[in-house]
Amino acid sequence: MELINASLKTLRTMLDNKEISARELAKEYYDRIKKYDPELESYITVTDEQALSDADEAQKRIDEKNAAPLTGIPLAIKDNICTDGIRTTCASRMLENFVPPYNATVIEKLKGQNYVLLGKTSMDEFAMGGSTQTAAFSKTKNPYDITRVPGGSSGGSACAVGAKLAPAALGSDTGGSIRQPASFCGVTGLKPTYGRVSRYGLIAFASSLDQIGPIANSAEDCGILLNAIAGADAHDATSSPAPVEDYTALIGQDIKGLKIALPAEFYSDSTDDEVKSTVLSAAKEYERLGAELVQCNMSSLKYAVAAYYLISGAEAASNLSRFDGIKYGLRGEGKSFDEMIRDSRSKGFGAEVKRRILLGNYALSSGYYDAYYRKALALKQLIIKEYNDIFDKADVILTPTAPTAAYKIGEQESDPVKMYLADICTVTVNIASLPAISLPCGYNADGMPIGMSLVGKRFGEAVLIQTADAYQRGFKYEPNKYTGA
Amino acid sequence: MDIKTIDHLCELSKLNYSDEEKQQVMREMGAIIELMDTVKQIDLTYDDTKDFNSIAFSQLRRDEAAPSFSPEKLLSNTDPEDGCYVVPKMVE
Numbered sequence: 001m002e003l004i005n006a007s008l009k010t011l012r013t014m015l016d017n018k019e020i021s022a023r024e025l026a027k028e029y030y031d032r033i034k035k036y037d038p039e040l041e042s043y044i045t046v047t048d049e050q051a052l053s054d055a056d057e058a059q060k061r062i063d064e065k066n067a068a069p070l071t072g073i074p075l076a077i078k079d080n081i082c083t084d085g086i087r088t089t090c091a092s093r094m095l096e097n098f099v100p101p102y103n104a105t106v107i108e109k110l111k112g113q114n115y116v117l118l119g120k121t122s123m124d125e126f127a128m129g130g131s132t133q134t135a136a137f138s139k140t141k142n143p144y145d146i147t148r149v150p151g152g153s154s155g156g157s158a159c160a161v162g163a164k165l166a167p168a169a170l171g172s173d174t175g176g177s178i179r180q181p182a183s184f185c186g187v188t189g190l191k192p193t194y195g196r197v198s199r200y201g202l203i204a205f206a207s208s209l210d211q212i213g214p215i216a217n218s219a220e221d222c223g224i225l226l227n228a229i230a231g232a233d234a235h236d237a238t239s240s241p242a243p244v245e246d247y248t249a250l251i252g253q254d255i256k257g258l259k260i261a262l263p264a265e266f267y268s269d270s271t272d273d274e275v276k277s278t279v280l281s282a283a284k285e286y287e288r289l290g291a292e293l294v295q296c297n298m299s300s301l302k303y304a305v306a307a308y309y310l311i312s313g314a315e316a317a318s319n320l321s322r323f324d325g326i327k328y329g330l331r332g333e334g335k336s337f338d339e340m341i342r343d344s345r346s347k348g349f350g351a352e353v354k355r356r357i358l359l360g361n362y363a364l365s366s367g368y369y370d371a372y373y374r375k376a377l378a379l380k381q382l383i384i385k386e387y388n389d390i391f392d393k394a395d396v397i398l399t400p401t402a403p404t405a406a407y408k409i410g411e412q413e414s415d416p417v418k419m420y421l422a423d424i425c426t427v428t429v430n431i432a433s434l435p436a437i438s439l440p441c442g443y444n445a446d447g448m449p450i451g452m453s454l455v456g457k458r459f460g461e462a463v464l465i466q467t468a469d470a471y472q473r474g475f476k477y478e479p480n481k482y483t484g485a
Numbered sequence: 486m487d488i489k490t491i492d493h494l495c496e497l498s499k500l501n502y503s504d505e506e507k508q509q510v511m512r513e514m515g516a517i518i519e520l521m522d523t524v525k526q527i528d529l530t531y532d533d534t535k536d537f538n539s540i541a542f543s544q545l546r547r548d549e550a551a552p553s554f555s556p557e558k559l560l561s562n563t564d565p566e567d568g569c570y571v572v573p574k575m576v577e
Binding site (some may be wrong): 097098101112176237303305307315319321331335336339340343344346349355365371372375378381 | 502
């Protein structure tokens with residue numbers, strides 16, 4: 001099997017059987033990064049020297065026949081996840097030179113398995129956006145067409161996996177930031193249940209919605225990564241004590257009798273016809289595999305984008321108030337304390353980040369708090385109730401991941417309202433704290449991947465991975481210029 | 486959305502814009518707030534007794550002193566003087 005198309009399980013076997021060394025595997029990916037990433041710009045920082053020394057450490061463990069599932073496996077990490085001693089920028093001028101003094105919990109967990117860090121991937125600035133074009137540097141392209149966006153905010157991670165510049169990656173998802181870029185780049189992305197993975201060391205955007213998760217070539221690979229990063233953490237009081245399962249355990253079990261709900265509002269006129277018909281064809285395929293399709297409604301969807309932007313904006317305004325240019329981050333000028341802070345923030349943040357801060361402070365300010373912020377929280381409760389009602393009748397929910405496939409760079413990014421409305425298919429999952437997985441289900445007339453999302457019950461990741469895998473076994477992937485090369 | 490509101494939000498947000506930028510921000514924020522007004526179309530009240538994402542106090546760690554980062558690490562992302570962060574003079 002060609003190395004770059006190998007699953008994580010196959011790479012594990014190849015490493016354990018000495019068909020390849022951890023160093024050779026890392027070098028294979030660095031050669032590809034060197035060749036293709038100047039065009040794709042999926043990485044902000046490439047950590048080759050560190051990686052080769054990590055690979056040698058991993059090799060010792062492999063030689064001792066003591067390898068964990070990810071020992072010697074190279075991974076890309078989104079650049080909002082703190083890595084001790086390695087620059088972590090959030091794709092922002094504010095943190096362009098920030099070197100964290102500690103590792104995020106997910107990094108500690110991966111290091112515990114002796115993984116190999118390939119580098120830090122680009123993203124929308126502070127994870128705010130759906131195109132990776134709000135990045136202050138490394139504005140990533142789509143591997144299926146470099147004139148199109150890779151999605152966002154985890155566009156660097158999705159592109160790196162889609163172009164085989166990493167076998168798998170970590171991203172983060174606040175309103176669709178793992179699933180939508182996975183959909184645009186033709187790969188699989190899993191947003192775990194809120195609290196399933198520690199957020200310690202994830203640079204905060206909206207703390208009640210943020211969640212770290214895997215982006216990979218298959219549901220099974222996502223499960224292998226989730227196994228490594230899931231679990232309670234004393235550093236994150238919102239992490240869940242719910243027991244960690246083997247998230248790959250149900251793979252291969254048939255899905256006969258599984259009830260899959262199709263909420264009509266996700267298939268409305270605002271969703272592109274080609275996307276709709278492709279996802280509905282996938283639903284038919286599930287029916288052929290023995291699943292039962294259940295029609296249902298979600299009336300709160302039309303309020304969801306506004307509720308999401310009010311809640312996430314309010315939390316972002318609060319979280320980003322820490323960036324004052326004093327303890328870390330870009331330092332501006334000014335004779336007074338206030339002038340210096342304002343100059344630091346005005347020079348350090350890009351336009352979209354500033355808009356979100358203004359919106360958040362508007363929603364939280366006197367006279368608007370009840371009308372906007374508390375109303376958004378009321379809508380959150382309605383959205384949760386409607387999901388619960390659907391899950392009384394079904395096991396998983398199937399929706400498009402995004403209303404369209406990847407669009408041309410420059411087509412939407414200058415219109416914030418248009419950009420926000422494009423999040424309609426993903427934001428309710430974060431609002432309701434649910435897990436969801438996006439996987440490719442077809443390609444449009446331009447050859448761009450179309451993604452569908454399976455949404456599960458809280459802590460139902462194993463069923464999602466089983467259900468996604470059942471479809472992927474029969475799915476024919478189209479290569480892109482980098483994977484076909 | 487008017488310039489007075491934008492000025493107030495800039496004060497709350499600790500951000501500066503030029504007069505020209507303010508005009509653009511005012512237009513953009515006007516369109517964004519129009520979208521946010523969607524939430525006013527539904528009659529709902531938030532019930533904070535039903536917020537299941539609240540952190541259980543039993544999950545909080547004990548309030549005990551524990552080793553933390555060294556001063557060198559904490560100061561590593563700035564230009565400190567005598568082991569301290571430097572800020573503009575705040576009192577006359």
